[in-house]
Amino acid sequence: MTIPEPLFDYEACLLACARGERQALVALYAQESARLLGVARRIARDDALAEDIVHDAFIKIWTRATSYDPQRGSARGWVFSVTRHLALNFMRDNRLEVQVSEDSELALQPLANLDGSLALDALEWRAGSERIYGCLEQLDPARRTCIVHAYVDGYTHAEIAKKLATPLGTVKAWIKRSLSALRECMG
Template identity: 55%
Template sequence: MPSSRPPFDHEAALLACARGERFALRALYEHEGRWLLGVALRIVRDRAVAEDVLHDAFLQIWSRADSFEPSLGSARGWIYTVVRHAALKAVRDPGRLQLVDTPELAALSDAQQASEATDADRDLDTDSLERCLQRLDEARRACVVHAFVDGYTHEQIAERLATPLGTVKSWIRRSLASLKDCLA
């Protein structure tokens, strides 16, 4: 059953973070935190490290929200990219995480528990994404999933699929454009 609530405005929340409005960071965490933790967990494969990655990523989101450029992509995509890159850095260099406690982030763990109660928004987003992913050719879908869910590099995907690196990069770029059109 679709939710009657308006969709969450990721861009407005990021812009509010850039202005220093702490409630916006909390709102982002409440809305996306558990899904972002899942992204980090799929990449680092350790819950404690994934939680550290998420903490570090939200610190980056808070401090670098002013670098978000709406003309280059969606706010939600930007947020997920920050988390994905933080997770990949943690895998490549486990000592690189630099956790800093801030008042903005201290309340986020409580917010995570509260956010776990609502699934309506996620179900709608997941259904749409699944539908759009199914429209992709199987090999192209595998490239996108390996890159954005499993956290593989383009080189790892090319090796895994026994496909030239340039082809993998092209498939991912074109598939993302297709997904963006489908989800619009």
């Protein structure tokens, strides 16, 4: 019998980052960097650029961890949102600027020494993601498509509306309601 691996506490990790605990940032990097890189790659469609976006996302996570509000959503969702928004902003603006203080650079130095041995393998990732897939399956197919286009493919609401030949207001409402349903399902 295998003992299940304890769940990663994203909220506690962000709170520790807000207190300036560098090990929390290292732990978060080890936990999510590979998946965040996948999100950035899908949006930027360029490996080097995606790596830069993830680097800048971790700087932003470190420097803005105090702005995370658990009442507005999950800590993990906030981390993914930071990365996604940076990638989308870059694609819109064709430039990426993140102010880096000396403290931020010092906090990120341990990340430069990490190797792939800290990343989760595909089986562990799949086991952790089964829950979200189950919740996504409960959504109406059109609404599920909107969520996937927005949060996996990186499309804007307007791009989704055009792709699905659906009014923009309808797409926005579907995404908002679907996110609520997913939050409730994930409990």
